[in-house]
Amino acid sequence: MLKNKSIAFLGAGSMAEAMIAGIVNAGKVPTDQIFVTNNSNEKRLEELTIKYGINGVKRENLHFNQIDIFILAMKPKDADRALNSIKSLLTPNQLVLSVLAGISTSFMEQNLQAGQQVIRVMPNTSSMIGESATALSPGAHTTQTNLSIAKELLESIGEVFIINEEKMDIFTGLAGSGPAYFYYLMEHMEKAGLKGGLDVETTRKIIAQTIVGAARMIQEQDEDPTVLRENVTSPNGTTAAGLDALRKNGGGKAIAEAVFHAANRSKEISSKLAETIDSKKLKAI
Numbered sequence: 001m002l003k004n005k006s007i008a009f010l011g012a013g014s015m016a017e018a019m020i021a022g023i024v025n026a027g028k029v030p031t032d033q034i035f036v037t038n039n040s041n042e043k044r045l046e047e048l049t050i051k052y053g054i055n056g057v058k059r060e061n062l063h064f065n066q067i068d069i070f071i072l073a074m075k076p077k078d079a080d081r082a083l084n085s086i087k088s089l090l091t092p093n094q095l096v097l098s099v100l101a102g103i104s105t106s107f108m109e110q111n112l113q114a115g116q117q118v119i120r121v122m123p124n125t126s127s128m129i130g131e132s133a134t135a136l137s138p139g140a141h142t143t144q145t146n147l148s149i150a151k152e153l154l155e156s157i158g159e160v161f162i163i164n165e166e167k168m169d170i171f172t173g174l175a176g177s178g179p180a181y182f183y184y185l186m187e188h189m190e191k192a193g194l195k196g197g198l199d200v201e202t203t204r205k206i207i208a209q210t211i212v213g214a215a216r217m218i219q220e221q222d223e224d225p226t227v228l229r230e231n232v233t234s235p236n237g238t239t240a241a242g243l244d245a246l247r248k249n250g251g252g253k254a255i256a257e258a259v260f261h262a263a264n265r266s267k268e269i270s271s272k273l274a275e276t277i278d279s280k281k282l283k284a285i
């Protein structure tokens with residue numbers, strides 16, 4: 001279904017690049033059918049063109065009528081302006097995906113033509129290596145065929161979860177922002193490894209393999225994380241000492257709080273956008 005589709009990214013930042021890399025690497029969409037544009041940074045467009053063999057084009061050179069799927073990838077504060085600038089250039093059958101945190105399908109629909117097919121998407125930067133956990137929530141007018149096409153496209157950058165849009169905030173807290181928590185954990189584990197006398201390169205490999213191993217155990221053993229944790233924890237052993245320190249220092253609570261704060265921020269972006277749309281004070285978001 002994908003090989004005849006043309007895709008255009010509006011926004012050329014880190015999320016767009018991660019998705020482009022994953023999609024190009026998966027090879028399901030020919031590179032000459034992938035376009036990317038941005039506000040003004042032509043150097044960035046050249047960079048993406050050279051790196052991925054796709055078409056980095058200035059906005060005025062993007063032929064909107066030749067594109068099947070648009071992927072909005074600007075910052076949420078730019079959503080209103082971006083939607084209004086493309087509104088008259090689209091036909092309702094063209095599919096608009098948005099990866100913007102906190103931007104609802106109803107907000108997109110209100111700011112595009114009546115009946116426009118839209119899908120809210122929440123990927124993460126592991127798209128770059130085909131390992132994203134990506135959520136999809138279709139808008140009111142999206143056909144089953146277009147939802148399947150979007151799913152197929154996004155499966156090329158990882159695992160896809162079709163969820164109710166009300167769950168998008170918590171999904172964002174868990175998976176959209178999630179890689180950053182693991183990188184933060186790794187930064188701190190790395191410091192501990194260095195303090196213990198290991199070199200950076202070895203420490204990094206050890207930590208990465210430990211995280212990959214734990215993640216794959218969850219994926220492949222069909223076992224509860226509590227059971228897997230208990231299997232590591234010998235009575236009065238090293239892990240018990242480590243976990244005790246983690247609990248005493250608020251480790252579990254800190255992780256849950258991170259997820260909830262990110263989810264709340266996603267919700268807040270939605271409500272502030274709704275408030276500020278009237279007064280046009282978008283910069284305050």
Ligand SMILES: NC(=O)C1=CN([C@@H]2O[C@H](COP(=O)(O)OP(=O)(O)OC[C@H]3O[C@@H](n4cnc5c(N)ncnc54)[C@H](O)[C@@H]3O)[C@@H](O)[C@H]2O)C=CC1
Pocket residue numbers: 010011012013014015016037038039040041073074075076078081082085099100101122123124125176177
């Ligand atoms: N970075 C991440 O891990 C994730 C980001 N997202 C979402 O992706 C979006 C982009 O995030 P980043 O790539 O990190 O931001 P970024 O700041 O790196 O990139 C934003 C891009 O949008 C362009 N832009 C702004 N207005 C535009 C317009 N009207 N038309 C076309 N391009 C326009 C800018 O020139 C820039 O290329 C955000 O809305 C964010 O919520 C979603 C999931 C994960």
Ligand SMILES: O=C(O)[C@@H]1CCC=N1
Pocket residue numbers: 101172176177
């Ligand atoms: O930090 C952000 O707002 C974006 C959305 C999810 C990950 N990065």
